[in-house]
Amino acid sequence: MLQNNLVLKQKVDKLWKKFWSNGISNPLTAIEQITYLLFIKRIDDLDLENKNKAQSGGEYYKSKFEGKFIVPGTKEELDKETLRWSYFKGMNSEDLIPHINTKVFPFLKSLSVETAPFAKHMKNAVFAISKPKLLEETIQIIEEIFEEIKKDSIERNQSFQDIQGDVYELLINEISSSGKNGQFRTPRHIIKLINELLEPEIGNKIADPACGSGGFLLGAYQYIATKLDKNKDTVIQDEDGFYRSSVSGLLSEDIKNILGKSLYGYDIDITMVRLGLMNLMMHGIDNPNIDYKDTLSEAYNEENKYDIIMANPPFTGSVDQSDINSKLKVKTTKTELLFIERIYNMLRVGGSAGVIVPQGVLFSTGKAFVAIRKMLLEKTELKAIINMPSGVFKPYAGVSTAILIFTKGGQTEHVWFYDMQSDGYTLDDKRMKESGYGDLQDIVSKYHQRSEKKKNSRSDKSFLVAKNEIKDLGYDFSISRYKEEEIVDDTYEEPKDIIFDIEKLEKEIEEKLIELRSIFDEMD
Incomplete structure (x- = not known):
């Protein structure tokens, strides 16, 4: 960072x-x-x-x-x-x-x-x-x-830089205007994490319905380009433990054209649209597909189109009911819920999404919240719910967030939960780099190795929960409903032994005092 x-x-x-x-x-x-x-x-x-x-x-x-x-x-x-x-x-x-x-x-x-x-x-x-x-x-x-x-x-092994996004982030931070309209840039290492979980491939149609400066699209481009890099075996881990190379200049024109036609972004802020367009062009995509569109409105009707969707949609509270697309069935004006349904509709059958949501989406008891969670559990293969600590989006916001990973049209049998404690950075406003990678690499490794046959203890950071158990608890997605706190039995000495130790200590103190008095008497 x-x-x-x-x-x-x-x-x-x-x-x-x-x-x-x-x-x-x-x-x-x-x-x-x-x-x-x-x-x-x-x-x-x-x-x-x-x-x-x-x-x-x-x-x-x-x-x-x-x-x-x-x-x-x-x-x-x-x-x-x-x-x-x-x-x-x-x-x-x-x-x-x-x-x-x-x-x-x-x-x-x-x-x-x-x-x-x-x-x-x-x-x-x-x-x-x-x-x-x-x-x-x-x-x-x-x-x-x-x-x-x-x-x-060079010093941080970041061979691929989102230059515009980084400077934009610093400018927003400096001018104390972060989080305007619920918008704040997703940290680069969280974008990398979601790409590692979804594993986009060349030829996939990839979208972000609230793309801002295009960070997720650029992250997907970088992930795919690294996989295509003939020299990727010589690339070393960056400061977050990921392997990324900058190879846009080494890609053939055919590959660059395929990648360029694979990435689609939409935003309702014309300034952000321009920033996103220039951001992708800075990295070798000649004609990016980023457009000025409100993906929640009647004007947007793309459905069953995309293989991969990655998004951190704005948490603005609510929008005007009259502006909401009538095809969105969940009765709500809350953007965090509307975007989940929009993303579901945008995915083709078999397509997967990684979406960042405020943690309130996981447990709030309102009808719309329950309806969205029911849709995810019943109509998708809900693969993972990753709780992130509240400091991940500081200094922009202190809200606690989570990552939802799901595939449209699949069947959920078990949901994999992970309780992230650290993302490798301090969780205060300074967000300074700590030693190591936090839980990032552990999440990637355990997500891809998750299996019913390898059931972890529910006192661990990660574990599987059966669909029916979640359903029986009213479609509650909060990890606290399922995680078991490990109770450590403390052992204490017998009272008579404690009294004996105290008496022994008092005796030793008295002996030391006598010794000190003797020394002082000799000095006199």
């Missing part, structure tokens, strides 16, 4: 203060403008990396900066090379604003075909940095941020 990098935090804080002091005080505006520059920088870096790899291998690579670009509204024709970050970063500050605003930014919008989500949602995007000095200082700080991230990736 880059939030543990104090140098990086200081640089992001410095960047935010520059925007604030220059009159850009709306947090999302600042984040969006910074993201545009991060994107321009990352696209240049990625293009140069791929170009160098192709040349070293004697192959041809078509650069995004190859050829000419006609400046919109003029007849001026430019070499695209002049639109690179590495070209303009050293320009005079007075020339930077018009160059980026009238040339680089329009080029940025043209990076995708007109019908693609990126082109559609960038159409009305505006580059709002109007002060040359602010732009010059921002470029310098972004250069420093990328250098620090590169250093961090």
Whole structure:
């Protein structure tokens, strides 16, 4: 987690203060403008990396900066090379604003075909940095941020960085605007954990119906790309115990196209849609499928389509009844329940989901809560319920959460429960890295080895519970209903022995006192 990098935090804080002091005080505006520059920088870096790899291998690579670009509204024709970050970063500050605003930014919008989500949602995007000095200082700080991230990736064995997501997370933290509308970024190691449990494969259609900046989609892309990496045996464990490699530049165009067409994200915040689109493009996905849609509304009707769904939907409390899709049968306005049914409907038969929910979903007695739990137990193969401690989403929120793993159309016989005590980080607002991996690797190992024949004691962290037992207890999914506390019998000495020990100790003390008095008498 880059939030543990104090140098990086200081640089992001410095960047935010520059925007604030220059009159850009709306947090999302600042984040969006910074993201545009991060994107321009990352696209240049990625293009140069791929170009160098192709040349070293004697192959041809078509650069995004190859050829000419006609400046919109003029007849001026430019070499695209002049639109690179590495070209303009050293320009005079007075020339930077018009160059980026009238040339680089329009080029940025043209990076995708007109019908693609990126082109559609960038159409009305505006580059709002109007002060040359602010732009010059921002470029310098972004250069420093990328250098620090590169250093961090080497030291922590994080070969694959969600750069935009990490900086976004730090910005949100710095400006104390986290959790707005129930949105907060899922920690990278929890995304990795869910991918390890679901094991997405090349060719799977993968979706997130409330994708934010695209972290789950990027996590799936990274997981699959690592499996396809010919050199994966040389990859070492990262700080969370997972094996991940950054191989987008090594993937064939066919594989990249398949992966690009496999990932689908939706969000109701246009800023987050743009962030998500740029996030995936930063990592080599040329035409990401992230769109502006309310997946709970009448306008969204995709059903039986996806092989894998991973989501941390917002816990906003409730939505307007009139906005809810009539095909959602659970009578509620609570988003955490509506999204579970939406995800169920989106999955094809045989498709699996990993969903983060507030723990209240597991045990609340309201009719809608019980109905959702009944649906999961009766209509899916409910494979796992993993309780997470309340600090996992700090400093954004202290709410206790759980991960639900289920497959549509299967039959539940037993549900595997795991009581996570640690995710490898402190559970306070600082969320500092602890030694080891917490319970992360234990969860992955035991989940894939779970079996009726290997029933654990219910006093252990993990154990199986039969479907009928859960049903008989009113579809209660809380682990506390099934976990048995291990009682340790304390043994005590007999009273007469305790009295004997006390008398013996008193005698020893009296002897010491006599000895000390004797010493003092001699000194006198």
